[in-house]
Amino acid sequence: MKLLAKYNRVNLITTIIVMLITGIIYYQAISWILTNQKDKDLNVEEQEIFNYVALNQHLPQTFKSDDQQITFTEAKPGSVTRQFINTVYFKKWDDENKKHRHRHKDNGEYESGRGLITAVNVGSKYYKIQIIESKVETEDLIRLIFTITIGVILLLLLILLITNRLILNRLWQPFYNIMKELRLFNIADNNSIPMLDINTDEFKELNSAVVDMAARAKHDYKDLKTFTENASHELLTPIAVINSKLDTLIQTENFSERQSKILNDLYGAVSRLNRLNQSLLLLVKIENKLLHEKQQINLRELVEDMIAQFDEIFQDKNLKLTYTLQDKEIYASRYLTEILLSNLISNAIRHNYNGGEIIIDLKDDLLTIKNTGDNEPLPDKKIFTRFHKSSNSEGSGLGLTISQQICENFNSSLRYSYLDGYHTFTVNLSSVYPSIFVTLAKK
């Protein structure tokens, strides 16, 4: 739920509750005042009757009136206590009104009324007097107050909505701007989050906190990368020494079979260590976008070169290679393109079985490398993470990570799919710039 909606909801509920309470208080106050007024009227009426009776020694005539009914009934002396009551007032219709109100069975309607019960002695007789006045005006007033209250609530609602639309959205704009910057934030690139021009203190604070945090994160990330790079660099020299010492050692000859086996294993391990180290260095370089040199490459020719390069290995594993290649020009780093192709093809070889199949296709901006292998799909998400590899793999576990990074660097994408025993890696080349002119034009 949006903050705005939440705020609105609280706001509205409070407003409505407050308005309702105000309404009730109004109602109570006004109805109290009006009832008091009525009671005063009734007192006056009572006094008039008393005066009349005192003067004339008989009961006054009762007149038909729109808003007042007086009835006299004989009662046992002393049985009546003077009191005000809330009662109903029966209003008879005029003939004219009757036509419109024919739905009423009675020839009148009940209205709420206020009454005064009192008593008077006329001669020896004791009469109970009931004076009832209609309270219809009071109710009209209350209805009016209610309508006004509802009206004010609706008006408030409308004003709130408009305020939110116009003002709050504008007030929150800096927040959305900061959000946008955050979303664009990439720890690996060189763009930092800018200080936005904001004049709200809270957002200003938020913005500066975000800018600080981004700068710190970048700094730490850079440190970490520098560390990786330095560590890999520092490893190069000892690896070089081990390598050269091994090369020197095998010149001494006269090895037993056991010794030569150990030496072979050492060679294997050193070359794996070296490849791993090179891969780490390469990853850092790709991520740092340190490989800028781009050139026009005919991808078809490059793939053909690669296939020729791997020829002996295809034969060694009795792999059946089929390929259909269309011409495709890209403007990219040749070094990275070669690594990408070499990684994908050597994967297709390594995870294949003897006598398996490899199909390479380059058409319609798609480069696909299909190979037979294990009869189950690879875990789609994991294969691109660092150091993920199948248990029997001899690779560094960085090949696919590097390939994916290269594709990202090319503005392209690398996808894996599995169908009917074929593992397929697809490079989408549609967004890779075909030439320097397009690159310049896009800039």
Next chain:
Amino acid sequence: MKILIIEDEEGLLESIEEYFTEAGNICETANTYQSALTKVNVYRYDCILLDITLPGGNGLDILRSLKENNHPDGVLIISAKNSLDDRLEGLNLGADDYLVKPFHLSELKARVSAIIRRKTYNGSNQLIFNELTIDLLAKEVKVDGSPVKLTRKEYALLLYFIANKGKVVSKNAIAEHLWGDGIDMANNFDFIYSHIKNIRKKLVEAGCNDYIQASYGMGYKFTEQ
């Protein structure tokens, strides 16, 4: 051949020196910027192996000084820095080749041989080893005058062997030389075996001696014996 090895890492320096020292070769070493600069200013070498990061200075400055004085020495940069910028800078300054650490000594030897061959180019363009004649421009191999058809990789491998004659060349070094660093088919070098079998067969059928010997399952040796 007179070779100067400028390298500050003692272990590497020793190995290189040992590998290059053989009949007809003179190896000198320097392990600081100052001693290297003194040597290159006084003596001339067929090839200088130059490390870039040296105590006391930058190896590229030694290269600059060589080129300013118009010394014709061949220069091969050996560096731990595998960035294109460094490589380009080195080659632009006039280095003949650039090899990234770590490397196989046999690879280094092959590169140095190539540089020296180019430097001492005497118009013949031919590399002769007993009955083997290799035309380096036409990339043709002849045994006693009759041509042998070798594939591109077989030809490269033969040159590699000749450059490292008398040395055991490991299977790893061969694989990396022919298929590049990208080849990570470690522990499975069967394809090298069949590859070498093919070369031996072609050469022997053409009447050449079988110079290539397997060495304890670790590698191969090109030797006259």
